[in-house]
Amino acid sequence: MLEAMSKAKVGDDVFGEDPAVNEFQKRMAEMFGQQSGLFVPSGTMSNQLCIQILTSPGDEVIVDELSHLFNYEAGAASVLSGVQLRPLKGNRGMLYAEQVEKAIRTKNEWDPHTRVIALENTTNKGGGTVYNLETIQEIRGVANKHGLSMHLDGARIWNALIEADYSAEQIGAQFDTISICFSKGLGAPIGSMMLSSEENIKKARRVRKMFGGGMRQIGLLAEAASFAVEHHASLLETDHYRARRLAEIISKNDAFEIDRMSVQTNILLFDVVDKTAEEFLRILETAGIKMTAFGPQTIRAVFHFQITDEDFNVVTHFFENYVNYD
Ligand SMILES: Cc1ncc(COP(=O)(O)O)c(C=O)c1O
Structure with missing residues (x-):
């Protein structure tokens, strides 16, 4: 990756003159069957550009209650675009058409205007679950019927594409609008991209500048992200296998509770029975294992391709032998 970065041909991207960025944006847009792309520093910025472009102040965006947009973007949609999010309780972070349709507002003058349905695939707080195409198509049908836009937070779309039977273009x-990230499991140091129509991307360029995300000679970052897509996407399969294997081990240990059905990609959520998440994280740390607290007794483990076989053995050995001492 570093070698690819060092060979990048760069220019001023605020002027649209960085050849590496331009080429990468074009390639990603083609891959997902969209007209155009815009490289940005983070998934949060990419999501927020999409919300800004699709809405007006006073609008409402339907999301799952576990979505990143609702939980982890510091209230940005309200602050930056003046919209409110309408969180629905879906299934492991995923919505279905019937509930979305029921949540659409009527057109009274006192109602917020439902404008966008935002889906996340794979889900983060839902535990890495993957939408099937039929569900998305049904929700699209609802959006079309009511004149709504659809946004995809595809920060981990690469993981979904490995498990699902659809292509990037089909989804x-x-x-x-779509947001994709290169800095999660793909392992680029930075970078996300908004994908949409030419017209929306033209508007988004201005908003990106306004949000402080206009960058200059960043071809080397685009090369890193491009390298990650080309060389790392196929490695994610091992992460999925390891997450499922660890889920199996955890399910056999009485000290934990886990919903194995939710372990579909590289994320694994489980509960610690007799300890708080923070207490358990400290025990993990002494074994050299790093996970995250995702609730009072819930832990999130995320697999990535830099984890070696030896590292994974340490993890499996720990969970096979863990006994809940007080
Ligand atoms: C589903 C999802 N969307 C968006 C983001 C935001 O990405 P970033 O941290 O690059 O802003 C994340 C980050 O973890 C995420 O999990």
Whole structure:
């Protein structure tokens, strides 16, 4: 990756003159069947550009209650775009058409205007679950019927594409705006991208500048992200296998509770029975294992391709032998 970065041909991206960025944006847009792309520093910025482009102040965006947009973007949609999010309780972070349709507001003058349905695939707080295409198509049907836009937070779309039976183009066709990330499991140091129509991307360039995300000679970052897509996407399969294997081990240990059905990609959520998440994290740390607290007794483990076989053996050995001492 570093070698690819060092060979990048760069220019001023605020002027649209960085050849590496331009080429990468074009390639990603083509891959997802969208007209155009815009490289940005983070997934949060990419999501927020999409919300800004699709809405007006006073609008409402339907999301799952576990979505990143609702939980982890510091209230940005309200602050930056003046919209409110309408969180629905879906299934492991995923919505279905019937509940979305029921949540659409009527057109009274006192109602917020439902404007966008935002889906996350794979889900983060839902535990890495993957939408199937039929569900997305049904939700798209609802959006079309009511004149709504559809946004995809595809921060981990690469993981979904490994497990699902649809292509990037097939899923891309269902959405008006898409956010994809290169800095999660793919392992680029930075970078996300908004994908949409030429017209929306033209508007988004201005908003990106306004949000402070206009960058200059960043071809080397685009090369890193491009390298990650080309060389790392196929490695994610091992992460999925390891997450499932660890879920199996955890399910056999009485000290934990786990919903194995939710372990579909590289994320694994489980509960610690007799300890708080923070207490358990400290025990993990002494074994050299790093996970995250995702609730009072809930732990999130995320697999990535830099984890070696030896590292994984340490993890499996720990969970096979863990006994809940007080
Ligand atoms: C589903 C999802 N969307 C968006 C983001 C935001 O990405 P970033 O941290 O690059 O802003 C994340 C980050 O973890 C995420 O999990």
